[in-house]
Amino acid sequence: MFFKRGPRERVMLERAMEQVESLLRDMQRQGKDLTHLKFKKYQKTHYTSCTCEKCLEARRTKDPHKRGILEDGYKVFLGPGDSKEDAE
Numbered sequence: 001m002f003f004k005r006g007p008r009e010r011v012m013l014e015r016a017m018e019q020v021e022s023l024l025r026d027m028q029r030q031g032k033d034l035t036h037l038k039f040k041k042y043q044k045t046h047y048t049s050c051t052c053e054k055c056l057e058a059r060r061t062k063d064p065h066k067r068g069i070l071e072d073g074y075k076v077f078l079g080p081g082d083s084k085e086d087a088e
């Protein structure tokens with residue numbers, strides 16, 4: 001999902017936060033242990049060989065942050081020791 005900065009997107013984000021918070025509260029009420037629950041932002045950029053407009057711009061300006069985004073989102077995982085996905 002792509003989020004540009006703007007009032008509408010802000011409202012969407014705030015609504016999403018409220019939903020996540022209330023979901024977590026519900027789970028906690030049900031006696032689930034959420035102590036080790038963590039969120040991680042992740043972004044997958046295009047391959048270095050990509051020739052789309054954004055990637056070309058990134059190469060021109062030597063700024064890898066400008067590369068095209070393939071996936072942009074959040075992963076929920078368990079804290080240290082429990083996550084197989086945590087390979088950073």
Ligand SMILES: [Zn+2]
Binds near residue numbers: 047054055068
């Ligand atoms: Zn690209």
